Amino acid sequence: MNSEASWLARTLSGVLRRFGPLLALLLMCAALALLSEHFLTVDNLLNVFRQSAVNALLALGQLTVIITAGIDLSVGSLLGLCCVLAAMALKAGVPSAAAILIALGAGAALGALNGILFTKLRLPHPFIPTLGMMNVARGLALVLTGGFPISELPSSFRYWGAGTLAGVPMPVVVVLVFCLLFHLFLTRTTPGRDLYAIGGNRQAALLCGVPVDRRLILAYALSGLMAGAGAVILAGRMNSGFPLAGVGAELDSIAAVIIGGASFFGGVGTVLGTLVGALIMGVLRNGLNLLDVSAYWQTVVIGAVIVAAVWVDVVRQRAAQRSP
Amino acid sequence: MLSSRSVVLAVSLLSVILAAGCSRANRTKKLDIVLVTKALDSEFWQRLKSGAEQAAREDPEVRLAVLAPEREINIDQQVAILEDQILKRVAALAVAPAGVAEIIPVLEKARAARIPVLIVDTDIPWPHRAGFVGIDNRLGGRMAAEFILRAIGGRGKVAVIRGVLGVATQEDRLAGFLDVVSKAPGVRFVGAQPANSERPLGMTVMENLLTRHPDLRAVFATNDQMALGAMEAIAARNLTGRIVLVGFDAGREAVRAVMEGRMDAVVAQFPERIGRRAVQEAIKAARGLPVERFVDIGTGLVTRENAHEFLR
Amino acid sequence: MTPPLLEMREISKSFGGARALDGVSFEVLPGEVHALVGENGAGKSTLMNIASGVLRPDAGRILWEGRALPDLDPRRAQQLGIAFVHQELALVPQLSVAENIFLGRHPLAELRLVDWPKMRERAHQLLAELGRPLEPDLPVGRLSVGEQQLVEIARALAFQARLVIMDEPTAALSEHEVSRLFQVIARLRQRGVSVVYITHRLREIYQTADRVTVLRDGRRVVSAPVSEMPPDLLIRHIVGRPAQEQFPPPGPPPSGPPVLRVRALSSRKRFQDVSFHVRAGEILGLAGLVGAGRTELLEALFGAPPAEAGQIWVDDRPVRIRCPLDAIRLGIALVPDDRKSKGLIPGAPVFWNLVLPSYRRFLLRPSEELARSQALMQELRIRAPGARLPVASLSGGNQQKVVLARWLLAQARVFLMDEPTRGIDVGAKAEVYQLIRRLAARGAAVVLVSSELEEVLGLADRILVMHRGRVTGELPRGEATEEAVMRLATGGAA
Structure with a gap:
């Protein structure tokens, strides 16, 4: 009897740990559906997805870094820089496909540089190199453009941000494809598992033969790559490469990862959770917009959700340490 | 474990419900007008908002919402707000665009949804707008330049401290200023330095200008915040009264500074009037009535002589 | 009273x-x-x-x-x-x-x-x-x-x-x-x-x-x-049961060729001019006081970080070990002195901790990894509620066995063991001793560092003593007494 009850409690808490963010998302959607007749419409749900797309992409990259117990503060600025680079390339007559490769390549290369600075210069914490990169990239974006946005981009480029595929907005398609790729990478490959090992205990991973430096560089390169992908979507959607794009986006991406159940201490985090985290933020913003609540209150609400989510993480850690 | 999870849910749900409860107090079939500004974090936008709300109160059928992104540079957030409002099929939108090309795709969506869009404060080259309510910023720039020319007797170095590049209001103010200054042979224009419309940056830029050009005679800052920052830099070098300083917007702080002689003049906008007219025109558009293509609210020049009139 | x-x-x-x-x-x-x-x-x-x-x-x-x-x-x-x-x-x-x-x-x-x-x-x-x-x-x-x-x-x-x-x-x-x-x-x-x-x-x-x-x-x-x-x-x-013989009996004296040979290995300030060899089937004890440089020596042999000077041979071939991956490829294993900070990934499942060094191909093979882990856990009597549970939920002794077991899976031939019984209870200690002896019997070469002198004396076939980063003497099993080891370990002559 007693053991049955404790089994039930364990299973339930396991389900909650795994699907807690998803459950929160569904409950939020249910509440919003009751409050606004506009919320639960196909158009609006596509809106939410589209508005969350850039944050979701950045958050996927941020996830790989946070799994290693790191942090990437540069993604917002890299997003801005990649926007500008792609737009400049397009203006110079480069074909759209090449402009996209430029954005992705520049993002990945600068991300890898973050990783190299962190591992090879032995900087004490990834906070430092990525904070530096955050300023350098933003500064470069402003220098390259003189501060002016570069607008009126060709429609073949804009397709990725504003077009649709079989009725589904392209940003949504891109996000789903990357989610699948990242999920496979993190759960089915040795380098993916290595990232969790590094986040769980970097020294132990090293002593088990994990090429720690190479993997860390890979994680930061992936984060930069996603900033490039986000840039393609954003510039396409806004029809402009603007140098101030993505100011503060790094914090939103971190928030999405944390709300999605990843641990700041590293070693924990899933793609599904992160996607749900980004959607929770998107749904909150969209729902509050529909209810005509000001952006400042939205910020308050999202802040409270972040703190609550991290608090849950801490409580979970403490419970895990106490139980054995 | 169990309880902590539920707390998170409760927090997020509660906040949603509370927020919703506030805004859903009286919902009947009304004419929904939405004003989306660039931000609400300054006196200018707050005054514009209060003018808008006043106009909405005068018409009992109208329900007005004033929304804005957190900061003027969050263009993507403004786009998201517009998308969500378009989805609600509001009766009319009044928008102060945070970007130019960036904002047009979403305005096209409004057009597709047959929602009339009125542009406020910052004009954009979008032919389908129902109309524009704002001021002639170029004229404002000219007024500032003419004041400065008189004050320095048509001779000496002048500089401009300007806001974010690429924003039409900022470009127009500078262009108007240069229209006048370029025709004055005794005046040397030493450049327009950007300070992002922020006060601390305005101060830094002014300090640098004073170092580079010790013989600077006059400065035009294209908004109040930068002018107030520049004013501090000038005061710190004990140059108050020796360098002519002109701002733009005429918020209370700037007007008071003019009264006290710490600033020489400020080009005045009348944000309450802008907000008021914007909503009135949007209501007309929503009802299918004809809308003026360009409602010029007009500008004024605040100087020491008339400053008290602006402080009411 | x-x-x-x-x-x-x-x-x-x-x-x-x-x-x-x-x-x-x-x-x-x-x-x-x-x-x-x-x-x-x-x-x-x-x-x-x-x-x-x-x-x-x-x-x-x-x-x-x-x-x-x-x-x-x-x-x-x-x-x-x-x-x-x-x-x-x-x-x-x-x-x-x-x-x-x-x-x-x-x-x-x-x-x-x-x-x-x-x-x-x-x-x-x-x-x-x-x-x-x-x-x-x-x-x-x-x-x-x-x-x-x-x-x-x-x-x-x-x-x-x-x-x-x-x-x-x-x-x-x-x-x-x-x-x-x-x-x-x-x-x-x-x-x-x-x-x-x-x-x-x-x-x-x-x-x-x-x-x-x-x-x-x-x-x-x-x-x-x-x-x-x-x-x-x-x-x-x-x-709760009769005491077993704590230390298993030694095997026949090892006579095979040296598997690992080291000459004049030095690392500034940590150890200097260390030379030794260990044969297949041999347990080489490394005695000394804390701070004598034993941990640093083992870690250097594992490339974490490598020594600054000296030569290493594995199977009589000269090798360079620049990082742990090099060492692992040569069949060398390190059981670090502190399993919490260096040995385990506490939040990760037991089987991950077991397969990490051995399964390095691009795609994971979860079912195979799980099956081999479970077989190994059974063989070594690692008591865990499940191979998928976090290793942190195991007792100290079982955690230590996980750290050892991962190198069995990796088919290591040289085991560098640093304090393999630190902080585990008497029963688990005896099991670890038997495991070490069994490894040697199967032909592995073991280098054993322990601060418990009786452990080194009870297990090792030969004992090397270090003092302040240098080897001060070598004692065969028969001649090793506590007094002799302590004299060398404190810098006295043999």
Whole structure:
């Protein structure tokens, strides 16, 4: 009897740990559906997805870094820089496909540089190199453009941000494809598992033969790559490469990862959770917009959700340490 | 474990419900007008908002919402707000665009949804707008330049401290200023330095200008915040009264500074009037009535002589 | 007759559904050293946390000098004079010795300012009473672990402690520091202070304790004077079954070619000019004091980080080992000295911890990995509720077996083992000894570092002794005695 009850409690808490963010998302959607007749419409749900797309992409990259117990503060600025680079390339007559490769390549290369600075210069914490990169990239974006946005981009480029595929907005398609790729990478490959090992205990991973430096560089390169992908979507959607794009986006991406159940201490985090985290933020913003609540209150609400989510993480850690 | 999870849910749900409860107090079939500004974090936008709300109160059928992104540079957030409002099929939108090309795709969506869009404060080259309510910023720039020319007797170095590049209001103010200054042979224009419309940056830029050009005679800052920052830099070098300083917007702080002689003049906008007219025109558009293509609210020049009139 | 200083009657305590203590009674007499032993999870720490007010019992009574203490909390415990010297020391490394001793209770002069001269003088006096004058102004971070422990004990004395609880105080100490600690304990006893001494090292009980209490599975098995408790009986009480032969018998003398050979290996400041070899089937013991450079030597052989000079041969081929991956490819395995910080990924599943070094192809093979892990866990009797559960949920002994087992999976041939039995209980120790011997019998070469001399003497076929980064001598199994090893380890001639 007693053991049955404790089994039930364990299973339930396991389900909650795994699907807690998803459950929160569904409950939020249910509440919003009751409050606004506009919320639960196909158009609006596509809106939410589209508005969350850039944050979701950045958050996927941020996830790989946070799994290693790191942090990437540069993604917002890299997003801005990649926007500008792609737009400049397009203006110079480069074909759209090449402009996209430029954005992705520049993002990945600068991300890898973050990783190299962190591992090879032995900087004490990834906070430092990525904070530096955050300023350098933003500064470069402003220098390259003189501060002016570069607008009126060709429609073949804009397709990725504003077009649709079989009725589904392209940003949504891109996000789903990357989610699948990242999920496979993190759960089915040795380098993916290595990232969790590094986040769980970097020294132990090293002593088990994990090429720690190479993997860390890979994680930061992936984060930069996603900033490039986000840039393609954003510039396409806004029809402009603007140098101030993505100011503060790094914090939103971190928030999405944390709300999605990843641990700041590293070693924990899933793609599904992160996607749900980004959607929770998107749904909150969209729902509050529909209810005509000001952006400042939205910020308050999202802040409270972040703190609550991290608090849950801490409580979970403490419970895990106490139980054995 | 169990309880902590539920707390998170409760927090997020509660906040949603509370927020919703506030805004859903009286919902009947009304004419929904939405004003989306660039931000609400300054006196200018707050005054514009209060003018808008006043106009909405005068018409009992109208329900007005004033929304804005957190900061003027969050263009993507403004786009998201517009998308969500378009989805609600509001009766009319009044928008102060945070970007130019960036904002047009979403305005096209409004057009597709047959929602009339009125542009406020910052004009954009979008032919389908129902109309524009704002001021002639170029004229404002000219007024500032003419004041400065008189004050320095048509001779000496002048500089401009300007806001974010690429924003039409900022470009127009500078262009108007240069229209006048370029025709004055005794005046040397030493450049327009950007300070992002922020006060601390305005101060830094002014300090640098004073170092580079010790013989600077006059400065035009294209908004109040930068002018107030520049004013501090000038005061710190004990140059108050020796360098002519002109701002733009005429918020209370700037007007008071003019009264006290710490600033020489400020080009005045009348944000309450802008907000008021914007909503009135949007209501007309929503009802299918004809809308003026360009409602010029007009500008004024605040100087020491008339400053008290602006402080009411 | 004077009442016991501390008496705990019928104490019970549960965590969640698990019963940690079940009606345990325990008493400490004034001025006695009382050893508290038992396997991991037997309830020792829980009992002492209750005694120091950190935890509250579910049932039972606590008496102090015969008077009941119904609501003992950490503050009250401190006022009574109960001090807990934890395994993880609670000192502030940046502050000085004196400041740490008086942390939170600085002697105050006028105007509530800290009276520095008085503080320094009293710190000096306290340390002198313990027989170890330390410079009171030195930052604690610069002291050795043993010296830090002393500071913590001095801290206990500074507030007139009458009962000092020590949780595995010798776990991180060298032999030399251990003997000094015993002197300190003797002085505490002279001053009438009682000591509760938690340990896994049975020998220490006979060296220092007056009485011993054994806990097993949350119950008290026995309390008796140490003189009435011979070692096999004690072990039987601890593990609950007759004592096995602790060390397995050695195999035939190894005669194969050297698998690992090292010449003139040096790493600035850490070890110099180290040369040795180890044959297939041989266990080479590496003895020395803490700080002699043994851990650094093993880590250098594993490329973490590599040595700065010298040559290494594996199977008579010269090799370069620049990182752990190089070493692993050569069939070398390292069992690090601290499984918490270097050995395990605590939050990851047991099977991940097992397969990490051996499954390095791009795509994972979860079912194969799981199956091989489960087979290995069965073979080594790793007791875990499941291979998918976090390794942190296992007991210390089983965690250590996981660290060892991963190298079996990787088919290593050279095992560098650094303190392979640190912090695990008697039963698990015996299993680890047998595993090491079995590895050697299968043809592996083992280099064994241990701070417990009897372990090296009991297992090794040959013993190399290090002192301050240099090899000071080599002893074959027959000639190795404790005295001979200690003489070399302290720098004396062989």
